[in-house]
Amino acid sequence: MAFTSVLRRSASALTPLAGRLLSGQRNLHHHCGGAFFVAMNHTHKIIISNNSSSLVTSFRGYCSSANSPVLKPPSSDDSLIKVLESEINCSEQSFEQDEDIPKDFPFKLDDISGMETVILTREYEGETIKIEVEPSDLVIGDSSSDDDAEKDEPSTLPMVVKVSKTDGPFLEFEISVHPGEIVIDSLSVKIPDLPEDGIRYEGPKFDELDEKIQNEFLKYLEKRGIKASAMKFLHGYTVNKAHREYANWLKNAKEFLEA
Known part of the structure; x- marks a missing residue:
């Protein structure tokens, strides 16, 4: 109980x-x-x-x-880094052509990564031809126009061509390369021994010269390798250079943010 x-x-x-x-x-x-x-x-x-x-x-x-290990707290710059990554991928996919230099390309190409200017040189019958191209000068259509047709216009590549001999005066051309066409914008005869003081005579405007003279100077440049076939490759190479330098700039900025 x-x-x-x-x-x-x-x-x-x-x-x-x-x-x-x-x-x-x-x-x-x-x-x-x-x-x-x-x-x-x-x-x-x-x-x-x-x-x-x-x-x-x-x-x-x-x-x-x-x-579990302590995770690194998200950075306040993560959104910026993601935007940069997206832009890098976009730029790297924008290359227009293979950059292999054609066997018949008459110029030696000097392109240093991180530098703006592309330099091309060649020797021709005792002359030195030097071409300077800056991708930032590339003009694509007319950005000021609202007309879609004009926005789709082919790009124009300005460049400077210098033709010199061992000493004395040299010729300096400013030209614009269009698809299948080369236009001389200006021509100067540079005389190194002129005094520094005073204003030098630059010569007439090229488009005001006699048409026969204009055509002969175009032939003069063509003999020295400044012709449509060679400039077509240079045009595409310069477009790629612009994308490549832009992508590298973005990568450098991204690496700084991630450090």
């Missing part, structure tokens, strides 16, 4: 506790899929499932999370 009385008192004492646990389990089932929380070390909580395998899985997840 004494034992039975003790058992009944124990059972009656446990009834409220069981009720509270069951009530808590019902409430937690609504939020956490049938699991309930047990406090650990007063600071951490772990989800324990009614299924023993779920308990192992949950515990492994907890340990994995607790022991």
